[in-house]
Amino acid sequence: MPQNAREVQLARRPSGAPVPEDFRIAEVEVPDPADDELLIRNVWMSVDPYMRGRMNDRKSYAPPFELDAPLYGGAVGEVVASRYEGIAEGDWVVHGLGWREYAVADGHAVRRIDPAIGPPQAFLGVLGMTGLTAYVGLLDIAALRDGDIVFVSGAAGAVGSLAGQLARARGHTVIGSAGSPAKVAFLRDELGFDAAFDYHDGPVAEQLAAAAPDGIDVYYDNVGGEHLEAAIGAMRMHGRVAMCGSISGYNATEPPPGPRNLALVVGRRLTLRGFLVGDHADRRQAFEAEVSALLREGRIVGRETVVEGGIEVAPQAFIDLLAGANTGKMLVSLAG
């Protein structure tokens, strides 16, 4: 067990797109776990778009990260010392103290993972909060119904790729948008989406109309902005939007314009609903059962983009994530 380890601190609040200078790699002492605590060697950490909001100094749904303090977020690691009953050295756990090589965590705040269900890092992706976000958004928030035509934006991303695959596995027609030809090919050829387009190739409304000539019933929104307006325009009666995030605006320094066609929400009886996965922990069991079965049967895949290089590359991985460098779940390998 090392005496010192590294962590990523927020050196200053980003203005617009984050840059490396907004972050600092610091070496800090590794404390001993107190009663009920664990010492965890982090092996995988998650970078997620929602973290960008926490870097601003304003109250969002989550409190802002503090300056000159370590960032945090999803991580998976191996327990190297335990003073918490029920979790032992050698166990693997998922927890919220990422962005550091070693974490001391309250044993109540971690979840032991069952390696028989999937590889450890899957519990940050397809079997983790990411997967649950896709599941809850699609089934509970958008209230997926038989026959719905589903549109997913950010469809090659961690959440979007699973939302689309879940809808496909249930027999729905699924259209996805993504930000590069390679991602579009991934959606069509590897994930079996019925249609996919690159939003750089033309107005989203036009491309969506071509890809979904009969319109859509469900829009899983990871993007906001132009995509949301286009989706509202394509909605059929009683359509539903699960508003999961709006990455298109996360780096914005000015408030982005809203959809100009919101009046359609009335006449078409649409529902737009925002959600946070943290409110839906009661769905974890059903989610895990369904998704792990689909994974075993090979009916869905948990695609990952793994960034090697340890903790010092984590800031750049996050910067690249916001620029769309990932396909599927973006993970930083801390194994060294």
Added chain:
Amino acid sequence: MPQNAREVQLARRPSGAPVPEDFRIAEVEVPDPADDELLIRNVWMSVDPYMRGRMNDRKSYAPPFELDAPLYGGAVGEVVASRYEGIAEGDWVVHGLGWREYAVADGHAVRRIDPAIGPPQAFLGVLGMTGLTAYVGLLDIAALRDGDIVFVSGAAGAVGSLAGQLARARGHTVIGSAGSPAKVAFLRDELGFDAAFDYHDGPVAEQLAAAAPDGIDVYYDNVGGEHLEAAIGAMRMHGRVAMCGSISGYNATEPPPGPRNLALVVGRRLTLRGFLVGDHADRRQAFEAEVSALLREGRIVGRETVVEGGIEVAPQAFIDLLAGANTGKMLVSLAG
């Protein structure tokens, strides 16, 4: 029974705010009712904001009005000839063939009204589609819950004034916005709203923040535009917006800008839901029972703005409605 009677036709499609030249008063023959039909002498007709959308030549939730054909909409009248079993001469009915002095209607498409419940014209307002719209929007679409703080825009209008009163009658704190000092006084002094403001007096967001310092849980939206953005900004966690209409944009020739703060819908877990009252006929019985009791007890009032002068003043009444000339339900008296 006259041989001829007058009706209002759409002479041309309005561009922006309607003007008198968009309408034509025509004298037409009054046909005899065929089997299953009724001849109705219209005594009251309704002018409603939603009619503006039907004057455009594009598919809305309702088909557009035809040029050189009579407009239609809610009306109440007395049956003067009946070939429909179950409705007799002298009965009063509510139906959808307004904008004309005499209507020949399919007996299946009218509803006989019980004069013991309220005066005939109330079935176009507080006891009619208008009232049901307020009721369904507040209770079903916004899913009003104990303790909710409620904001209503267009609160001195037909729907808004009832939505606010229904919430008040259930013990909620209610804030309303309206477009004149007289309307604001009406909300505060006659309807007992907890707070009310004139949206001309300053930014809606600032006035709403002052009127609802703890924020709001429910927004009953009759207006759209700046009001919707302000309401989203004032929403507390799990807040709900019933999107009933957006009169601020009905005369617009360019699509209005959407709210710039839609990203809040995610973090605050908001729901924005549009609806049309026509989908909710199953709620009429519950609505009528509750609202007629509240009316009898004097706990709500069905305020009306009556325009006298017969069918020839109906176009101007409609033009004035869109400009906000009404307090409560706007009706045209055709009694002559």
